[in-house]
Amino acid sequence: MEKITARNNDKIKYACSLAASASKRRESGEFLLEGARLCADAALSGVETVRAFFTADAVADYAEYVSAVEGVCGECYEISSEVALKLSDTGTPQGVFCICRMREHPIESLSAGGRYLALENIQDPSNMGAICRSAEALGLDGLIISGGCDIYNPKALRAAMGSSLRLNILTCGSLAEFLNNAAGFLRLASVPDSSAKDIRTVCGETARGIICCVGNEGNGLSEEVISACDEKVTIPMQGRAESLNASAAAAILAWELKR
Amino acid sequence: MEKITARNNDKIKYACSLAASASKRRESGEFLLEGARLCADAALSGVETVRAFFTADAVADYAEYVSAVEGVCGECYEISSEVALKLSDTGTPQGVFCICRMREHPIESLSAGGRYLALENIQDPSNMGAICRSAEALGLDGLIISGGCDIYNPKALRAAMGSSLRLNILTCGSLAEFLNNAAGFLRLASVPDSSAKDIRTVCGETARGIICCVGNEGNGLSEEVISACDEKVTIPMQGRAESLNASAAAAILAWELKR
Structure with missing residues (x-):
């Protein structure tokens, strides 16, 4: 050598x-x-x-x-x-x-009845890695990653413990555009808003594939992405906590997607 | 001033x-x-x-x-x-x-039908803070914290976004001893072990209070704590992922405890 x-x-x-x-x-x-x-x-x-x-x-x-x-x-x-x-x-x-x-997975590789999380601008590499790990462990069919998310950051790779190397990951420039081209799927926008539908009532009702979008730690999902979705969903919350940590929310959403 | x-x-x-x-x-x-x-x-x-x-x-x-x-x-x-x-x-x-x-909450402050997570040696302050945030947002009755967990670390306090100041937190030296004195509760040990009971089948079955234990990021729960519990429970996992991030696991467990 x-x-x-x-x-x-x-x-x-x-x-x-x-x-x-x-x-x-x-x-x-x-x-x-x-x-x-x-x-x-x-x-x-x-x-x-x-x-x-x-x-x-x-x-x-x-x-x-x-x-x-x-x-x-x-x-x-x-x-x-x-x-x-x-x-x-x-x-x-x-x-x-x-x-x-990096591996490129084209939009055609979405499996028709599959269950996916789509991430928009997740900033924290530890969150990014933990979400990859949850997605694999909970049996999602893949992750859709938009521009601002960086799964190949060294800290994110470490936190993912190898899951980001095995998962089916689709990268897109614009998540809203991607969603517009994925009309066969039930497209969900997760928001910390008690008027949105309880995630527990949505996933069980359909045999269709589902793409559930999770937004940035501070700002949530963009209006553009929310508009491209069929429905707003939420994890009902209590107390004075205004939201969950992004990777905690993603874990619960993935869990319900596969329930 | x-x-x-x-x-x-x-x-x-x-x-x-x-x-x-x-x-x-x-x-x-x-x-x-x-x-x-x-x-x-x-x-x-x-x-x-x-x-x-x-x-x-x-x-x-x-x-x-x-x-x-x-x-x-x-x-x-x-x-x-x-x-x-x-x-x-x-x-x-x-x-x-x-x-x-710090506020001291004695063991007597456990509410009889309450649902609690008990944490053993969670090391990462970001995990610690995220778990506090999930516990409050998902409506747990409190957190039980054993020796090695440090919710008052500056990073943990920041990640908790105030939830650690509002939550009912009980601190104990030995978690195993605490559990031995809490026999009115269903005591669960969460383990990444597919032979343990699916968490979904356990929580709905009882109106008793539940204490669900979550262990260290690398080593899980100690044998001593597992022995002090009534039952082992798990979050069923797939793929080559061997476990979830501790705060992702805690979020799903808290979600099921309150389901």
Whole structure:
């Protein structure tokens, strides 16, 4: 394995730029993945692994994970622990990194009777990751992600614990436009508004596919997206709490979608 | 209002120690709260406010919130913006801080038919805050908190958006012992184990009060707590996800407890 020890090596600088910048990720269609288990998950999930970096310690300590990555990746480098620290989003890196290609799932891949959450501008990477994790664990057919959501942020990838590599994820520029083209589905706008329909009364009533939209942590869904939906739904709330955390709300919505 | 401009003033050092140290908070029974709205929430919720600090800008910008705090607090200080930065957990403080007393709710305050979550060693402050927010919004009768959970961490307080100041929170040293003394309740241990009972089949069957235990992010519930419960319950999961994020799981459990 060729060895990289210079922190300003071009391949390392490129990998760091993928970790640091959402626009760089979008532009290139690639992202940086960190962690022995996550990188092996990507390999086993059929995510294309373009390039991999391992410290010598990692090759010894995580042999099984590393060899899963080597099995699918033609371009592997050994890196020094200084380089690993530069690549890492954590203070104590395991020393395993991959550059992977995002997968594109077209709108045609929506399954007709499927149940989906659609996310608009979820800002917090921990929320983003937790929602991916809930979507997989609760058996949703996929996630629809609009412009402002960044599932390939290093913190979001970590919080998702591999689910974002396995889930069927459809990315769209404009969620409202996407919804307009998905008229076969019951399109729901989740809002913290007690006059909207109780989510419990909506999902059981239909055998149609459902897309349920969840909005930004502070501002909720845009008017444009709400207008593109068939119905407003809500999780009935009590007390002086005005809303749930976005990932808590998404978990309950996913749970009801699959009930 | 007396003015404090020295960052090493004893009252400021004490306030910083409350923000930084869980053991200092436990020992003193006090915590530091930050933010105009949160501090006003505390005042309006009857939380005892021992001491308050405002910047001159905050007094002008958040007049209504500041006067709510002044109405309940006999010891208010003006602070410089440098001191505010020292007290703050955020980079851009609003300049409103309170030292508040924790409220003690004894085991006798459990309501007989009530529905409660009990938390064991939840580590992540954002999870802790999100769980408080869900517990209030979904109408639980309260939260039971065991040793390792720190709802008065500055990040947890912020993520709870005031709910931790309003909720009925019972703190106990040993959760297992607490459960042993709560035999009138149906005591549930939530575990990521498909052989446990589906949470949907358990809560509807009883008019008894329920205490449902949620464990640590990495290790789940201790054996001791599981043994002190009447039943193991689970949220059925699919895919290769092995578990839900703790606050997502808590949200679904709270939702089912109140269904």
